[in-house]
Amino acid sequence: MLLAERFARYATELTYEQLPQETIHEVKRRIIDSIACAFGAWRSETATLVRQVATQVSSSYGATVLGTAHKASPDWSAFANGLLIRYLDYNDTYLSKEPAHPSDNLAAVLAVAEAEGSSGKEVIVASTLAYEIQCRLCDSASLRSRGWDHVNYGLFSASAASARLMGLSAEATRHAMSIAGVSGLAMRQTRVGELSAWKGCAFANSSRHAVMASWLAKHGMTGPSEIFEGKMGFMKQVSGEFTVGALGGEEGRGLMINETYIKYYPVEYHAQSAVWAALALREQLGGDISQIEAIEIDTFEACYSIIGSEPEKWEPKSRETADHSLPYIVGATLVDGKVDLDTFDEARYTDPELIAFVKKITVRHDPAMDPRYPEGIPNRITVRLKDGRTLTEENTFPRGHARNPMSDEEVEAKFFVLTEWALSRQRQDEVLQFIWNLESQDNLSPLMALLRIES
Secondary structure, X not given: OOHHHHXXXXXXXXXXXXXXXXXXXXXXXXXXXXXXXXHHHXXXXXXXXXXXXXXXXXXXXXXXXXXXXXXXXXXXXXXXXXXXXXHOOOOOEEOOOOOEOHHHHHHHHHHHHHHHOOOHHHHHHHHHHHHHHXXXXXXXXXXXXXXXXXXXXXXXXXXXXXXXXXXXXXXXXXXXXXXXXXXXXXXXXXXXXXXXXXXXHHHHHHHHHHHHHHHHHHOOOOOOOOOOOOOOOHHHHHHOOOOOOOOXXXXXXXXXXXXXXXXXXXXXXXXXXXXXXXXHHXXXXXXXXXXXEEEEEEEOHHHHHHHOOOHHHHOOOOHHHHOOOHXXXXXXXXXXXXXXXXXXXXXXXXXXXXXXXXXXXXXXXXXXXXXXXXXXXXXXXXXXXXXXXXXXXXXXXXXXXXXXXXXXXXXHHHHHHHXXXXXXXXXXXXXXXXXXXXXXXXXXXXXXXXXXXXX
């Protein structure tokens, strides 16, 4: 059986009754977290720009652009809402041969579910299978090592989820994945050097492709054969040869969503442990960073190559570069004693005094740490003090990691903080009640109404 056929069969055959309660609960947590991230990003310049474009599109087969009463076509809604979910780099993560943010899929899931009038149970099933497909692909082959972006795996997971919500057959689902895959490939240049506003849009664009491909397949459009294994297919041109393990919790593992991580801090995930180590060092110093002569960070290859090796990371000129800069994140944490959305305001990441402090930092790849990844994300920070002493802190499993998960109360607290500017406490509580009881909901229309921002 071809891989796309396996994915399509899984997408059409998975049922709500097969899902463990743990998985159902994790889907709810991810939706709460993703909506929180979306509202945290809502007022950004990039989100405003995208929303201005998306709201020029209207459709009777429509889905709400989050925070508004406007219904765009579901592909454009998925794009706009996908940008919101991803913009802050605060949504969940999965680490493997290819790192990813699988909650990126939820923009497509929510858009198609609303357009189709899908039930809460169907939303849970579609979310679960999207996580399963994307994370299994991430386990199979690295894309970044070959110059391609991780969002390419989302073309297949988001289209499978969209096809499921549209009620497509296995054959039509395969066509949807093939159309999305052959037409939507993204280059890794998005995440190299000085990063641009497109960083947050890359998976959103994969979602747009996925929804459009499924929508076309729903009406009979066919896609290329052998999208993965073909002569000019994904494996030959993009990923290299690979195999995918059993889907659906076999091999002694649970469903893949249970192995993903909710972010405690709004930074690229490989830096989460570095934040905790930096905070511990600052506490040792009693907050007096004037004692610091130099800072050394030892880290593993993925962290070094993605957020700790390029010269732009020591003097970021965009928010996107700052939240993907290990030296900036560590420097700001030591100086401010915290990391929050204000850390990535332009006034902060261009502050001359802070940048001068960041330039005291050296980042080194320690090959001895590589075998501990992706099971953990080890970061070791050593500060050399002016009196000749050195202090060292290391962290491997930061809060939010699957081995150190955030509690439901912490996920709700994140939701309250990121949505309080837009929603009253009563509205916040109603949103949470709706999502915690998602399996009982007939459709998503009440949720979208609750999320409408009142001017």
